[in-house]
Amino acid sequence: MNNFIEELRWRGMLQDMTPEIEEHLNQGTASAYLGFDPTADSLHIGHLVGVMTLLHFQRAGHKPFALVGGATGMIGDPSFKSAERNLLDKPTLDHNVSCLQKQLAKFLDFTEGAANKAELVNNHDWMSQFSFLEFIRDVGKHITVNYMMAKDSVKRRLEDGNGLSFTEFSYQLIQGYDFFHLWKNEGVSIQLGGSDQWGNIVTGTEMIRKMAGGSAYALTVPLITKADGSKFGKTEGGSVWLDPEKTSPYAFYQFWLNVSDEDAAKYIRIFTTLGRETIESIEKEHAEAPHMRLLQKEIAKQVTLMVHGEKEYEMAVKASSILFGKSSTEDLAALDERTFLQVFDGVPQAKLSKSDFEATPNVVDLLSEKASGIIFTSKGEARKMIQGGGVSINKEKLADPNGEIKFDLLQGKYLLVQKGKKNYYIMEIQ
Ligand SMILES: N[C@@H](Cc1ccc(O)cc1)C(=O)O
Structure with missing residues (x-):
């Protein structure tokens, strides 16, 4: 079995971690979670880093929890975001949650009976049980506004003119409570995430400490960069x-x-x-x-x-x-x-009716007149290039300009014409 931290380290996947997490992991099977908000109806490759992190955790013998944020997705994580985002409506969110759940289910091992079987959870399941009053009384009381405001992840928004709604500001309390909930009910002691999640994760460890005197750990992976400085993915x-x-x-x-x-x-x-x-x-x-x-x-x-x-x-x-x-x-x-x-996205396309196509006598006609001048502007030009061996249809080189048209249509309706090495055209026969 691999050592999780060692594995992340040599892979360049270790950003930050709280003290003593290594000792904690060495004590035996641990459980960790990582969350994905349902902001779209699919994960993208940026999310794969989180998926891989959970995968390595499981391969090291530990138990991974993938969380889909049915509740947090209703709010929107303000961490390092420069502007307030629009809220998604409920049907869209429900749809996104189920799409993400299906995708996540593919990557981890959910085999029943295995001690470190992966789990899929949705924070809407426990957050929807709360009333607003209960939440601000039982959870909010443990975290000061000063503490919440000191995070790098929201600092810029607090300083610039547009600010941050109370809604987005509260986000870290919900993610913090998720950690507390999973710690208390599922024995999850570690939260994993991208480096932008550090602030939200330690709000969770803080809640666990204050609300139950417990200890929990954070580990983040670097954001993926590109050597040329442009945005990854x-x-x-x-x-x-x-x-x-x-x-x-x-x-x-x-x-x-x-x-x-x-x-x-x-x-x-x-x-x-x-x-x-x-x-x-x-x-x-x-x-x-x-x-x-x-x-x-x-x-x-x-x-x-x-x-x-x-x-x-x-x-x-x-x-x-x-x-x-x-x-x-x-x-x-x-x-x-x-x-x-x-x-062949973006290559020029010519359209032709089926009857017109069937009545075309030879390839020269097909590639000049019948292609509305898109491929060749004159018969002479077409003839010359075919004779020179520079034209193919469906990857088969043409030899005789007067040759019959005897090609199988691709997908029952396309011909792929190639002029020289690099110029492609599609003829669609409808
Ligand atoms: N805030 C995370 C997603 C998340 C949601 C809830 C959690 O409990 C944990 C993580 C993100 O935006 O990527």
Whole structure:
């Protein structure tokens, strides 16, 4: 069994911890929790750091609790946020909670009977039992406003003009009470979180001390940075989501494939469970031929396998080889429609009716007139390039400009036309 702290340390996943947590962990099986607020209907890759932290905790023989914040999600965590956020309505929140629960259930071991079986909890279950008066009387009384205001996480909001509503200011009391509740009822002695959560976590340890004279521990992991200083986890299209409907497995795979060498060395430790020796040997090989992008390929493989599974991983690899390597008609035909459209996102498209398509006599006509001038502006130009061997349809090179059209439509409706090495076009036949 691994030593949790040691494991996080060599992976570069240790930011801060309260004293004596190591001694505490050495005493036997411990329980820890980490919370996710249902701000959207999917987790994104930033959340994976928390997931990995829980996973390492469980692999070290301890018991992990993943909390979905049905209650805290109603308020919104102000920690290090520059502005007050809009409240989500109840139906949206309920939907988000159930989406997150389903995703979280995939990563940890929930096998019944195991001593350190993972648990999934929702703070709405206990917070909804409270009345406002009870909460401010029984919980709020133990924490001073001075203490709450001294946190780095809310300081900026207290100082700048826009301030902070009482609602968001109260957030740390709810998260603090979650810790108290889980400590008292489930024996959870540790709260894990990103470094932005330190303030909220120690409000919890403070409550445990004041309300019950107990002790509990905090451990945070660093926020993920990028070597070039830009924000981690964002692409032009926005966040990289775990839900395959929001970010296709192909785009997900590509995201990891495109990280810089410097970031790759960091991320392979954080986002995969590969061991130290394996990682070091991949790094060695990578250094000998950086252009092969071995590190990136291994991260992309491990993370895509973990989040999307084998089939989607293979599809993503195939799809990537179509744009960036050798590929065949079969590879192209093997893509599902979503992946196909993702791979060729943004390429010019020509539309053609089925009857018009069927009446087209040869490829030259198809690629000039019938493609409304999008692919070739004249028949002569099309003929010349086909004769020069520079045009293919569905990855099959055309030889004869007067040749018949005998290609299987991809997904029953698309042809992929390639002009030269890099210019792609889609013809959609409807
Ligand atoms: N505040 C955490 C989520 C969280 C919610 C409730 C908790 O008890 C713990 C953590 C975040 O925004 O990421």
